[in-house]
Each structure stands twice: as C-alpha cells, then as structure tokens.
Amino acid sequence: MFKKIIKGNKKTPKSDAHDPSSYGHGARNSGAVSANVVVNHASRAGPAASGPNSGGPNPVLPPSGTIEPLPLFRDVPVSERQTLFLRKLQVCCFHFDFTDTLKSPREKEIKRQTLLELVDFIQSGSGKITETCQEEMIKMVSVNIFRCLPPASHENTGQENADPEEEELYLEPSWPHLQLVYELLLRYIVSSDTDTKVAKKYIDHSFVLKLLDLFDSEDPREREYLKNILHRIYGKFMVHRPFIRKAINNIFYRFIYETERHSGVAELLEILGSIINGFALPMKEEHKLFLVRALIPLHKPKPIAVYHQQLSYCITQFVEKDYKLADTVIRGLLKYWPVTNCQKEVLFLGELEEVLEATQAAEFQRCMVPLFRQIARCLNSSHFQVAERALFLWNNEHIVSLIAQNRNVILPIIFEALEKNISTHWNQAVHGLTVNVRKMFLEMDADLFEECQRQLAEREARAREVEEQREMTWKKLADAAGEDMITA
Numbered sequence: 001m002f003k004k005i006i007k008g009n010k011k012t013p014k015s016d017a018h019d020p021s022s023y024g025h026g027a028r029n030s031g032a033v034s035a036n037v038v039v040n041h042a043s044r045a046g047p048a049a050s051g052p053n054s055g056g057p058n059p060v061l062p063p064s065g066t067i068e069p070l071p072l073f074r075d076v077p078v079s080e081r082q083t084l085f086l087r088k089l090q091v092c093c094f095h096f097d098f099t100d101t102l103k104s105p106r107e108k109e110i111k112r113q114t115l116l117e118l119v120d121f122i123q124s125g126s127g128k129i130t131e132t133c134q135e136e137m138i139k140m141v142s143v144n145i146f147r148c149l150p151p152a153s154h155e156n157t158g159q160e161n162a163d164p165e166e167e168e169l170y171l172e173p174s175w176p177h178l179q180l181v182y183e184l185l186l187r188y189i190v191s192s193d194t195d196t197k198v199a200k201k202y203i204d205h206s207f208v209l210k211l212l213d214l215f216d217s218e219d220p221r222e223r224e225y226l227k228n229i230l231h232r233i234y235g236k237f238m239v240h241r242p243f244i245r246k247a248i249n250n251i252f253y254r255f256i257y258e259t260e261r262h263s264g265v266a267e268l269l270e271i272l273g274s275i276i277n278g279f280a281l282p283m284k285e286e287h288k289l290f291l292v293r294a295l296i297p298l299h300k301p302k303p304i305a306v307y308h309q310q311l312s313y314c315i316t317q318f319v320e321k322d323y324k325l326a327d328t329v330i331r332g333l334l335k336y337w338p339v340t341n342c343q344k345e346v347l348f349l350g351e352l353e354e355v356l357e358a359t360q361a362a363e364f365q366r367c368m369v370p371l372f373r374q375i376a377r378c379l380n381s382s383h384f385q386v387a388e389r390a391l392f393l394w395n396n397e398h399i400v401s402l403i404a405q406n407r408n409v410i411l412p413i414i415f416e417a418l419e420k421n422i423s424t425h426w427n428q429a430v431h432g433l434t435v436n437v438r439k440m441f442l443e444m445d446a447d448l449f450e451e452c453q454r455q456l457a458e459r460e461a462r463a464r465e466v467e468e469q470r471e472m473t474w475k476k477l478a479d480a481a482g483e484d485m486i487t488a
Helices: 002-008 078-091 105-124 131-145 153-157 175-190 205-216 220-236 238-259 265-277 285-299 302-306 308-321 323-335 342-357 361-379 384-395 397-405 407-424 428-444 446-487
Strands: 048-050 057-059
Touching: 078 105, 078 131, 105 175, 131 175, 131 205, 175 220, 205 220, 205 238, 220 238, 220 265, 238 265, 238 285, 265 285, 265 308, 285 308, 285 323, 302 308, 302 342, 308 323, 308 342, 323 342, 323 361, 342 361, 342 384, 342 397, 361 384, 361 397, 361 407, 384 397, 384 428, 397 407, 407 428, 407 446, 428 446
Parallel strands: none
Antiparallel strands: 048 057
C-alpha cells in the first residue's frame, strides 16, 4: 500500500510546466494553482502555496530558483508577442512579502517592470490580444487583487465607537504592485480593442461581486481605482448594470441596518451619482424604491459626515430628475433628523437647501408644515451654527419666493421662534440674522405680521394666567398642608 502511494506521487511533466493556461485562478476558480513561471530551473514547476495577499492558494517563488526578466515586446517578432504576453502574465502571478522591504527586492522589481510593460502593451494597442490571453490576464488580476482584507482599525483596538474620521489611515504595503495590476485592468476595460462579448465571459457577476467586496479596503488609493474600474464596467457592460445596482443596494442595507462600518460608501455613492444622472424619464419604479429604501436611510448612520457630500448629490439628482420626489425626500430627511448631534444637523440643513432649490410650489406645499416646525426648532437651537445655518435659508431667492407664496401658513409657525431669538439668544450673529428675517416678513406682509404679534401676545397672556393659576393652586395646597400639621 505504501509503495502505491509513493508511485502515485509523480512529478509534473515538462510539457505541463510550460502550459500557459495551467496557472492562476480567476473569479471563478478556487482550486489549486500551478506556479509555472520562468525560473533558472525552467524544467521544474514551483510549489503551490498560499500567497500573503490572497484568500486561496497562489504562486510563490520556488526556493530553488528566482524570476528571470523576460525580453521586451519590441525585441521579439510580432508573431511571438502573444506567447510572450502569457509568459509575462505568469511572472506577475507571484506574491511577495512587502512587510519586509529587504526580502526579494530583485524579484519585486522584475514583477513591477513586467506589470509596467503589460500596461504599456494594452494601452498602446500595438496588438489585439487573443481570447486566451484575455482569460489568463483576468486570472492574473484575480490572483493579485482578490485577497482577504486586513482587520479594520476598530477591530484591532476593540474600540467599536471610534470615529471613522479619526482612525489611523491604513496603506496597503503591496501597493507598488497592486496599483499596476489595477491600472492594467482599467486599461483593458477602457480599451477600444476590448470586445465586450468576449470580456463578459471573464468579467462576470462573480468577478464584479468580488470587486465590490474590495471597496471595504481602508486604503483610499485602492478605493479610487476600484471606483474608476467599476464605473467603467457599468458603462461598458450593459448586461451587468442591474446586478451592480442590486449589489450596491445590498452593501448599503448591511451598512445601514447591521454594521454602520464600511470604508467605501463615499466611492460607491460617487458612482451612483453619475448613474442617477443618466436615468431615463419617466423614472422606473425600481429607481424610486432605491431612493426610499437605500439612499434616504443612509442619513441614519453616525459616520454620515464621511460620505454626506456624495449622498447629498445623489439625493439632489433625484429631485432634479423628477420634481415630484421632493416631498418624499424632504419627509425622509425629517424622519432621520438628528436630535442631539449638532454637526449632523448642520449637514442636514445644507442638504435641505439644495433640495428646496429644486422643489416646485406644489410639492413644497405638501410638506411645508412639518418642515417649518423643524426649522423653527433649529432657529432656537443653543448651538449657534445650527441656528445660523437655518437662518441662511432666507439668503436663497428661490426658497424666499416659496416662503412668500405660502407666508400665511409659514409665518405663524416660525414667528414665536424668531421673537424668542431676538429676546434671548446668546449669539450676536444669530441675533442679527434673526432681525433681518423678521424685517423681511414685516416688509412682505405687515398685516399678517401684526396678526402674528397679536396671537403671540394672546398665547403668552394665556400662558401667564395658567402659570399664575398653577402657583395659586400650589399655594392653597401648601397652606392646607400647613394647617393640617398644626392641628395634628
């Protein structure tokens, strides 16, 4: 039995060692990887092992040999360039330990130079690569970029409530190679020589899904490349568009309702901003549901400041595309309006101004009562930035025109807040802005202004009467209790 086991463990034949299609793993392959590469001992296949940057087995340098540089594309005949392309891809499948800068410096540089040559070859369009080469190139890209991401900073420290903006920036050690791999993928996708019918076989749903997983990388350089690549895939591969939108939806749902932790929300929203801009009218129900179920709830998580600019742009794009969505958006903002987070409140007021600027009169009238009740609360905020930002709404001509058309409803709602600011607010800037807004309403409709003053005076008089009555009742109770104690 032992002899049979020994006999069964045969060496890889030389013919297999030179087969260019027998290495790497793509988005669809998770089996063992054959580490065939040009080494000093070219007849020997290197051992398959797990690379430091991958979740699966990847090629590593064989202990008995080193990578040798291959000839340049311009130094070989045109008929041999496809074969050379495959051999260069093999070289680029090796992983190196970048945590130790002194380890394999020569081999690292050879791989970097080889990647640069591949990028130049694709970018120059000097020759249309075959389908086999395209498949092997995507496998090489997959070997390099699809990996287990390191634990996030809060996972290492155990500080669950740490502010994402204050966390230490993590930079991927293997970026000198990773950047060139991403650049190669980007150049391949944008190339006019790339046939989408062929490319979609290898850049499939599985590949796109793994690409989306990488958006959680803490390295901003990697997320920037991923953003550009995914955007280009969305533009070039129409067949993937619904899948990409759904996959981004799922990332947002998990972020909103489970983790509230994801590094790439801003980049994903930036892609969506461009996608929303291209939506055809009338807008599909699917897109409206995306607004209600994903974008508006993104106002809920605590780290909104990290991605608010991109989120605000997406929301405004929806309203500009379909003005009837303004009421839905404004009521959504009011639903998630912060109670104790003043900085978040300032962001909401800024976004509200952008939305109102694209809002028409009919939609404004539907939500103006709850909206200005909230604005009245903001006017009286003890945090001067909140009150100041709310008063800045009256600097916008379109918003002022909407308010003027509906002043009979709006002024009674906010009049008391204005008067209270003038009499009690501690900040001089807020006091001055409030005086200006009050003057604006007085000039707009003096009769209405006087009526609001009268109603406020009546309410204050009634409130004083109620307070006096309450004090008298308490005094009677205290006197009665005192007499009972004396009697006892």
